[in-house]
Amino acid sequence: MHIGDILNDKCVDTIVSVRGWVYRSRESGRLIFTVIRDSTGIVQVVVEKGVVSSEEFELAKRATIESSIEVEGKCSKEPKAVTGYEIHATKIRIYQIAENFPITKDKSDEFLLDIRHLWLRSREMTAIMKMRDTILDSIRDFMREKDYHEVDPPMFVGGMVEGGSTLFEVPYFGEKAYLTQSSQFYLEAFMFSLESVYTISPSFRAEKSRTRRHVTEFSHYEAEAAWVQNQQMMDLEEELIVFIAQRLLSSNKEELEVVKRDLNKVKAIEKPFYRYRYEKVIDIGRQKGLQLSDMADLGEKEERAITEDFDKPMFVYNFPTQLKPFYHRQDPEDPSHVLNHDLLAPEGYGEVIGGGERIWDKDELISRMKSDNLNPEDYQWYVDLRSYGSVPHSGFGLGVDRLLTWLAGLDHINKAIPFPRTIRRLKP
């Protein structure tokens, strides 16, 4: 029996039994108030001297915070109890008396990261992990509905990546391997058989970034689809984000309240999103007083300034070609720009998606590599994909952790990740 199941009028006057962990404990003479938590919620248990055996009463007295416990008793409605109902204990069993739990009411973000393995039990983290589960689940439901296939790209990769300074190098039987930064190229390979594919896999970046949106290991949701154009991909993403937000509102209202999220901000995520060309966004930035050159890349500061007053997400499309990596397809009518897009979340959260059309012509791909000073031989298999019935296609990559950070209104990406990895943190 779970606590969530008994928190309603049907339990009144019935004998219930719950198992869980001691969340709070207070004693007052011949009464002990013990709040128990399990994965579904918390409930107050009253232990009264004389109602339980004196051995059990002493046991309840010694039940420290986080002790594992099982209680049987009569359920009643009680306005004074935290969740409105309480259990009047008749039997108590303790599985383990917990050692002194290090988390008390005074705690800093850093301390909570040091003991994340224990902080995971908190109501906040429990709520965030439930919302994370909802997001992952809704992505899969949505993609299945759209006839996309989930695939598993490799995490160990060879040297085939742009640049190289941001790769994690790992020893591999006398050779060098790297942890993948993105599964995009592999999804493009899958695309030639399954047409529409996606993955939710980790990506690794050895960037020495110290910002509230960067981690070295993140959950990367990437998709790639044949025959799809840039604007159509934006349509799909728009529908997807709205779908996830709606699912979160319907499944996790309680959790959103635990993290004190303003529900109106989530309700505001509706179609259509703003859709502006790159130049238009530069103009918006200038109106907000930012000093931006015509070819300025949008850094974190710019994104925050531009999006903080927006109530809905904003697509920025057709960036200058020189700002984007070689595989982005140039607009045939305006080769100085590529057919790409970023999705910027509102309230200053910034980029959550980057995507666009990929170059599908082999010669075009090779010439773009050369003008970016890359050696096509280093990308042999990626180029080879264009040799056998190449087709127009588009894709995108979404940072799941950034999406959750935004939707839950968190102030730092490391609150959205169970065990965040940053330049300075590898434990626990």
Add this chain to the structure above:
RNA sequence: GCCGCUGUAGCUUAGUUGGUAGAGCACCCGGCUGUUAACCGGGAGGUCACCGGUUCGAGCCCGGUCAGCGGCGCCA
């Protein structure tokens, strides 16, 4: 990588002009017949990050080291 800030009990912290290290929470003991991260009384808990210097005397001043945080840069 650069700039800035911080480091005092398990946690959160106060510490005046350089003059005997203080509190709250947690913990232990006692009290309380309805508590809401209760309350009341008592107790224990300190290499003031580390190394060196100045001084009669350093948590405080000076130099260095380390660690953490914030920002910038970097960032398919």
